[in-house]
Amino acid sequence: MKVITVRDYTELSATAGQMIADLLRSKPACALGLATGGTPLGTYQYLVERYRAGEISLQQVQTFNLDEYCELPRSHPQSYYQFMYDNLFRHVDIVPENIHLPCTDSADLQAQCDSYNALLHATPLDLQLLGIGSNGHIGFCEPGTPFDRETFHTRLTDKTRQDNQRFFDSLDEVPTTAITMGISNILQARAILLIASGEAKAECVAQMVKGPITEQVPASALQLHADVTVIVDEAAAALL
Ligand code: GLP
Numbered sequence: 001m002k003v004i005t006v007r008d009y010t011e012l013s014a015t016a017g018q019m020i021a022d023l024l025r026s027k028p029a030c031a032l033g034l035a036t037g038g039t040p041l042g043t044y045q046y047l048v049e050r051y052r053a054g055e056i057s058l059q060q061v062q063t064f065n066l067d068e069y070c071e072l073p074r075s076h077p078q079s080y081y082q083f084m085y086d087n088l089f090r091h092v093d094i095v096p097e098n099i100h101l102p103c104t105d106s107a108d109l110q111a112q113c114d115s116y117n118a119l120l121h122a123t124p125l126d127l128q129l130l131g132i133g134s135n136g137h138i139g140f141c142e143p144g145t146p147f148d149r150e151t152f153h154t155r156l157t158d159k160t161r162q163d164n165q166r167f168f169d170s171l172d173e174v175p176t177t178a179i180t181m182g183i184s185n186i187l188q189a190r191a192i193l194l195i196a197s198g199e200a201k202a203e204c205v206a207q208m209v210k211g212p213i214t215e216q217v218p219a220s221a222l223q224l225h226a227d228v229t230v231i232v233d234e235a236a237a238a239l240l
Contacts, residue, residue, distance in 0.1 A: 001209055001223060003230045005237040009197045012233050013042025016129070016195050019229065021050050023127055029060035033128030033186070034088075035139075036065065036080045037164075039195050040131060044088040051092045058094040062123055065101040066130070066139035067180035070153070074105060078167050102151065102179035109153045113179055117151035120185050128189035132196050135159045136204045136217035140180035147221045149182030183221050191227040194219070196236040205232055206239035 006012050020043065023030055034040075050056045065080055074081040081101050089099060102116045130138050135157060137143065142157050154177060156164075161174045168174050186192065196205050208219035209230065222228045232240075 001228045001230055003209060003232065003237075003240065005232055005234060005240075008233050009042055012195055012197055012231050013046050015231050016040075016043040016193060017046025017050070019193055020047060020127065020129070021056050024056045024058065024061065027126060028057065029062075030126040031062045031064065031123045033125040033181075033189055034063050034065050034084065035129045035131050036067070036083050037131040039197055040129060041087060043129070043195065047088065048091040058092045060098075061094060062098045063089075063094065063100060064120060064123070064125060064181075066128075066186075067178050068102040068104050069175040070104040070109065070177045070179065071175040072104070104179050109179060113151045113153055116179065116181075117185070120151065120181065120188075125189035127191045127193060128186055130186070130192060130194040130219075132194060132201060132204055132208065132219050133160055134163055134200055134204055136207055136219045138183070138186060138194075138219050138222075140178040141183050141186075141218045143216045143218060145183055145218055146215060147183045147187070147224075150184050151179065151181055154178055154180050183218060187221060187225050189225075192222060192225055192229070194222065194228065194230045195232075196230070197233045199235040199238060201232075201236040202238040205230070205236050209240060 006015055068080045072079045103112050106112050135143055140154050156176055165171050165174050207217045211220055213220045213223050
């Protein structure tokens with residue numbers, strides 16, 4: 001794992017954004033795994049600025065998001081589909097057919113997991129962008145998820161729902177389940193870029209980087225991958 005410590009969130013976003021922009025320039029038809037949550041917002045903002053400056057294009061890119069809440073229609077302001085449009089897709093030249101997120105608007109969630117998983121197998125990811133949950137989750141792979149898991153329907157822990165409550169009016173409105181890529185899907189990406197900011201992430205970042213490899217800390221599985229870059233600000237790096 002290559003760990004890059006930067007001063008603050010602004011520098012973190014520019015460093016991560018630059019890595020993605022470099023990939024877009026060297027391989028315009030790449031497959032990008034994308035993440036949601038508060039942390040990637042600055043990275044997406046950076047990419048939008050590079051696009052507006054005419055420095056990058058997403059016209060040939062295919063994107064695959066890590067996860068999507070169940071129990072919310074795609075039109076809900078807090079669905080990850082909406083999040084991605086609001087913060088990246090509607091501001092750049094990506095082709096809508098090339099945008100992929102798990103579809104949770106269906107009675108047969110297992111079939112949706114299977115079709116998303118098949119899509120991931122058909123299109124190997126050049127780079128997977130990740131955040132990290134304060135309990136060490138990646139995507140929505142919560143502690144205890146077997147490392148060989150592929151796309152699945154998962155129940156969110158109370159901790160994750162509480163952490164994500166800030167995006168909703170009340171805890172009751174936070175979905176209880178989601179469809180997520182499995183750890184195995186994430187590890188199949190050619191390269192992985194994980195970003196973490198703020199002191200609330202210091203403990204899980206330390207466990208991911210130097211703790212034992214254990215299913216209790218899903219992000220520790222990244223120690224098994226040969227090309228992982230972790231970008232952290234000083235607050236998130238405090239326990240390294
Ligand atoms: C959610 C997402 C994760 C993300 C995590 C951390 O649970 N499913 O992909 O990494 O939140 O989010 P934040 O960046 O807001 O701390």
